[in-house]
Structures are given as C-alpha cells and as structure tokens.
Amino acid sequence: LEMAPSGARVWCGGCPPGEERCGTRGSYGGDDDPLAGTMNMRTRLLLTAALLLLGGLPLSERLRANDDAEAEITLALIGGWLIDGNTPLPFENPVILIAGNKIKAVGRLGRVRIPTGVNVIDVQGKFILPGLIDAHAHLEGLGLGERDAEFTDTPEKLRHVILQNARLDLFSGVTSVRDCGSSELVLRLREQIEAEGPRLFASGPQFVKRDPTQPSLPLFLEYDGAKVARRKVREQIAKGIDFVKVRLTRQRPLPTLEELLAIVNEAHRAGLKVAVHVDAPHDEAVRLAVMAGADTIEHMAPLRTYDDRLLLEMARRNIILVPTLYQIQAQRVDPLERNDEDLIEPPLHNRLPAEILQALTQRAALWRRNVLEWRTRGYDPKRTLREAFRSLTRARLLGVKVALGPDTGSDLIPHGRFYKELVLYANMGISPIEVIQMATRLGAEALGREKELGTIEPGKLADLIVVDGDPLLDPEALRHVVLVIKDGRVIEVPRHEAKSR
Incomplete structure (x- = not known):
C-alpha cells in the first residue's frame, strides 16, 4: 500500500489527469480536510487487521x-x-x-x-471467446430433411452420423449443444459424444398431445391427460434427459393447461427446464406456454403474436426465446443467391463426406424451385427476414432474452456452421458483442448452467475458443476457429482446415 502524503491531490476521474480543476483530494485528505484524521485512523485500523490476519498463519x-x-x-x-x-x-x-x-x-x-x-x-x-452454445440442435439430423433417412436407416449408420455431427460442432467452436429432440440413442451415446464433441444437453423424444388420427413416431412421446403426462416425464428423467421438450404444433391438438402444467411442474420438481416448440396457432399456443411456466420457447411464434403483453410476460418470467431465424436465410434466401459450389463454404466443405455435400446441393435445388414458385404469388423471403428481425428488436426492447440456435440438423442447416446464425444477426443490425453474448452467456442461461458456462471468469468450466480475426469488426471471423478448449482439454483445429485459402 502506498500512503498518499497529506495534502496530495488524487485524480477524481472526472478531470483529465494533471488538470484537477475540481480540487478533489484523495481519501487521505489534506491539512484542510476535516475528515483527514478520521480517514487516517480507519486506514491504520484496516492495515492492522490485515496484518493480524496474515500473521495468523506461520510463514x-x-x-x-x-x-x-x-x-x-x-x-x-x-x-x-x-x-x-x-x-x-x-x-x-x-x-x-x-x-x-x-x-x-x-x-x-x-x-x-x-x-x-x-x-x-x-x-x-487472435481473439479468445467463451465456447459457443448451440441452444437448438438435433444431432441426428444432417440438414437433408426427409432425405436424412437415406443415411440413418440403420442403428450403426445413425450412430455414425451422431458422432460425426458432434465432431463437426466441436471443431466449429461449439462446446455445448442443446439437442432439442432425438431418439434415445443420443442419450445412450452421451459418454462418447462428450468425449469426441461438445457437452451434451439432451431432451430425448419430444412430448406431443395424442391424436388418434396421427401416426405414432419414434421421436415423439404421446400423452393424453395430466396423469399420463406426469408419469412419462418421470420415465424420461429416469433415462437421463437433461430437459423436457414439448411440441405445440398445428399437426396436433393443443394440450390443456392442466396437462402442460403437469409436465412443467414434474420437470421443475426434478430440477429440469422445459422447452416448448411453438409454431401455430401463434397467440394461443404462446399464451399456453407462458401460463404453464415454460423456461424457453423455440422458433418464431412469439415474434408473430399481436399481443405485446405476451412478450412482456415472457420478460417478467425470464422465459428465453430461441427464435431459430437462420432457417429463413438457409432455406429461402441462400438457395436463390448462392450457386452450388458456394452453398457450403470451407472449412465445413472440407470436412463433410462427398455424398452429403451432393445431397445438400440437391436439397438446395428443391428449395430454390419452391421459393421461386412462391415468389410468383408475391412471397419475398428477404422481406420475411427483415420483418422477423424487426419483431425480434421489438421483443428485445420489451425485455425478452434471446439465445441462439439455428435448428442445426434441420433442412439445409448441417452441423459445423453455427457461426452462420451469428453472422446473420450481426448483418441484420445487432451489435456483434451482443450476438456473441446470445451465443454464450444467454445460451448458458437457456441450459440453466449460467453458473458454470457461458463466460470466461474464475470458477467456471474451462470452455474457450480462439478465432483468427476480429469478430467484432468482421463476424465472419467466427468461421476461423483455430483452437478449442473444452473442459480444460486442448483441441487444436488443423490449420489448413481452419481458414479457407
């Protein structure tokens, strides 16, 4: 400690150094400072106490x-x-x-x-960032829509795809992935996924309201009534899920509030969060999810509501929105603006098998035909994207928190390019530093692991990435991940893959 001499001036912070026009004196005061004696006495007492505490232990x-x-x-x-x-x-x-x-x-x-x-x-x-958190992904998806089945039609093929996707995610800087709906194979492969890829937070199969007219699918868990819903939540918890995913969708009848409350309360009783997929009807389904106490709402439905009170209530209850807006760009804008060779850029282009690249190109051609046909009827995908981001700005101004996850694994969104959603958000006017926080700190909040993940500070888990370039000036720099540290373990990304030539 350096004791300032009596009467010495200390820069107050409000004046330029060397121009202390306000005459502010340091806390030690001068001869004309009536508190000088008191402050000096306090300082002596604090120093004495500190020395006594330090002296309590032998050297x-x-x-x-x-x-x-x-x-x-x-x-x-x-x-x-x-x-x-x-x-x-x-x-x-x-x-x-x-x-x-x-x-x-x-x-x-x-x-x-x-x-x-x-x-x-x-x-x-280079730049050091917290490990990225993909808050909405599907490890069983290749980005091919219904054509995923061609490459996952046996348990061994599916296992290969899951682990391949996990590795692609980790090399792209994703150190935690939130799998929002998959078969129980993902749960059984947890140890291997986390050994080769990101930390896994998986919901297992998604809860859907039973409808006798709809086929039963292996990725869905059907319920009818609060008692059945509660029992199925307990069964999934016993299988090792990390959170519960519920679908409110136009393909099924909406559950009653009692049924959804039973699911949410049972999950919360076990310390798990609940994510609710909402597509339509927008206002009614969003209101149901909010009233039931969901922790996150997935996709764009809250941005399509006409009642700002729903957004205000989401903010008040700290319900995080994961809007998956990159889907619009990937499926409806890029196929029109990019040729086949540029559709998947390096480094992912160098990491995907040739047959997957070819299938993605064919899938993009299908979307291109669809969007061109929609445009003849007045549809404008860029206008849709702009409107979505205007609504997102409105939600954020009302206090809604946003985490990022592009629905990785869904149509034309293969694993290994999470950075694309961050680039989109920055290009649509959100500051790059805020976008990075959505993909790190707020992603950790969506997981319920904000005390362990999402920021670089003492006591947190050592999940970090290093990128070649300044992501605040050029968000595309997030594509150039050169080093990943996950759980304290160093994973070096091969240089020739890290940056395109």
Missing part, C-alpha cells in the same frame, strides 16, 4: 498454500484479445489460468503470475 504454511495453488495450474492462455461474454468491450493481452477443467484466474499479462513449468499457449493477434 511456512502460507508459502505452502501458495505453492499448492500454483501447482493446480495446468494451462495458461496468453496474448491476443479477450471477449469474456460479460463486458461490452474486449481487452488486450489477457492471461487465463486453467486448473484442470476450471478457470482459475483471468487478468492482464504482467499482472497475473504464471507459474513456472506450466504449458503456455500464446495466441497473439
């Missing part, structure tokens, strides 16, 4: 405690710029110390001591 024990703390450090990440997921600006030359699978310390180079012998990774010129 050898204090030194040993410091050595033990340093011995825990296994990795140091230095240099570059840090976007921590909390603050609105990055800072230069950070030091991030990692102990095992946890972040131990974060500070500036020169101010944080790096223990000798620790593995140091210098990322000078």
Whole structure:
C-alpha cells in the first residue's frame, strides 16, 4: 500500500489527469480536510487487521498454500484479445489460468503470475471467446430433411452420423449443444459424444398431445391427460434427459393447461427446464406456454403474436426465446443467391463426406424451385427476414432474452456452421458483442448452467475458443476457429482446415 502524503491531490476521474480543476483530494485528505484524521485512523485500523490476519498463519504454511495453488495450474492462455461474454468491450493481452477443467484466474499479462513449468499457449493477434452454445440442435439430423433417412436407416449408420455431427460442432467452436429432440440413442451415446464433441444437453423424444388420427413416431412421446403426462416425464428423467421438450404444433391438438402444467411442474420438481416448440396457432399456443411456466420457447411464434403483453410476460418470467431465424436465410434466401459450389463454404466443405455435400446441393435445388414458385404469388423471403428481425428488436426492447440456435440438423442447416446464425444477426443490425453474448452467456442461461458456462471468469468450466480475426469488426471471423478448449482439454483445429485459402 502506498500512503498518499497529506495534502496530495488524487485524480477524481472526472478531470483529465494533471488538470484537477475540481480540487478533489484523495481519501487521505489534506491539512484542510476535516475528515483527514478520521480517514487516517480507519486506514491504520484496516492495515492492522490485515496484518493480524496474515500473521495468523506461520510463514511456512502460507508459502505452502501458495505453492499448492500454483501447482493446480495446468494451462495458461496468453496474448491476443479477450471477449469474456460479460463486458461490452474486449481487452488486450489477457492471461487465463486453467486448473484442470476450471478457470482459475483471468487478468492482464504482467499482472497475473504464471507459474513456472506450466504449458503456455500464446495466441497473439487472435481473439479468445467463451465456447459457443448451440441452444437448438438435433444431432441426428444432417440438414437433408426427409432425405436424412437415406443415411440413418440403420442403428450403426445413425450412430455414425451422431458422432460425426458432434465432431463437426466441436471443431466449429461449439462446446455445448442443446439437442432439442432425438431418439434415445443420443442419450445412450452421451459418454462418447462428450468425449469426441461438445457437452451434451439432451431432451430425448419430444412430448406431443395424442391424436388418434396421427401416426405414432419414434421421436415423439404421446400423452393424453395430466396423469399420463406426469408419469412419462418421470420415465424420461429416469433415462437421463437433461430437459423436457414439448411440441405445440398445428399437426396436433393443443394440450390443456392442466396437462402442460403437469409436465412443467414434474420437470421443475426434478430440477429440469422445459422447452416448448411453438409454431401455430401463434397467440394461443404462446399464451399456453407462458401460463404453464415454460423456461424457453423455440422458433418464431412469439415474434408473430399481436399481443405485446405476451412478450412482456415472457420478460417478467425470464422465459428465453430461441427464435431459430437462420432457417429463413438457409432455406429461402441462400438457395436463390448462392450457386452450388458456394452453398457450403470451407472449412465445413472440407470436412463433410462427398455424398452429403451432393445431397445438400440437391436439397438446395428443391428449395430454390419452391421459393421461386412462391415468389410468383408475391412471397419475398428477404422481406420475411427483415420483418422477423424487426419483431425480434421489438421483443428485445420489451425485455425478452434471446439465445441462439439455428435448428442445426434441420433442412439445409448441417452441423459445423453455427457461426452462420451469428453472422446473420450481426448483418441484420445487432451489435456483434451482443450476438456473441446470445451465443454464450444467454445460451448458458437457456441450459440453466449460467453458473458454470457461458463466460470466461474464475470458477467456471474451462470452455474457450480462439478465432483468427476480429469478430467484432468482421463476424465472419467466427468461421476461423483455430483452437478449442473444452473442459480444460486442448483441441487444436488443423490449420489448413481452419481458414479457407
């Protein structure tokens, strides 16, 4: 501690240094400061207490405690710029110390001591971000719609696709994935998925209201009545789901409030969150999800409501919206504006099997024909996209939180290009730093894991990525992930794949 001499001026922060026009004195005061004696006495008392506390331990024990703390450090990440997921600006030359699978310390180079012998990774010129969180994905999907079945029609093929998608996600910077509806195979493969890919948060099959006129599908769990719904939630919890996914859709009758409340309450009793897929009817289904206490609402239905009170209630109840807006761009805009060769750009183009690339090209041709036919009837996909983002701005102004997840695995949205949704949001006028926070900190909130994930700060799990380029100036830089750290483990992305030539 440096004691300011009596009468010394201290910069108040409101005047330029060296021009202390306001005459503000430091907390130690001067001879004319009536509080000087009191403040000096307080300072002495605080220093005395601190010395007594520090002196309570023998020197050898204090030194040993410091050595033990340093011995825990296994990795140091230095240099570059840090976007921590909390603050609105990055800072230069950070030091991030990692102990095992946890972040131990974060500070500036020169101010944080790096223990000798620790593995140091210098990322000078690059940007460090929290690991990305895809809040709406399907690990069993290839981006081919109904043609997925051609590549997943046996358990072994499906297993191969799931693990391939997990690896693609991790290499693209996604360190946590929220699988919003899949077969129980995803749950059974959890250990291998997390060994080769991101952290897995899976809902298993989706809950749907029983309709005798509709076929029963393996990806759906049918219920009819609150008692049956509650029992099926308990059965899924026993199988290891991480959250519950409910579908409110035009293809099925809407459940009663009692039925949906039974599902939500049973999940909450077990500490699990509930995601509700809503497509139509918009106002009625959104109101039902809000009244039942859903934790997240998936897709665009809340943006199509005519009642702002629903959005205000979503904000009041802290219901997070995952609008999956990149679907419009991928399915209705890109097929018209991109040729077949540019549809899937590097590095994903280099990682997908040739037969999948060919099938994606054919799928895009089908969407292109459909959209062109719709345009003859007055449909404009770009106008639809602009309107969706205007509605999203309205929802955010009313206080609704937004997490990102493009419905990865659905039509023309293959795994391994989560960055595309972030680029879209930035291009539509949302600041890149806010977009990154939607894909990290708010994604962690959607998972219910904000105390462990989503930001880079001491005590949180060591999930980080390094990108080559400045994503605040050019969001496309998020495509160039060169290093991934997941759970404290370093995964280096091959350089020739990380950036297109």
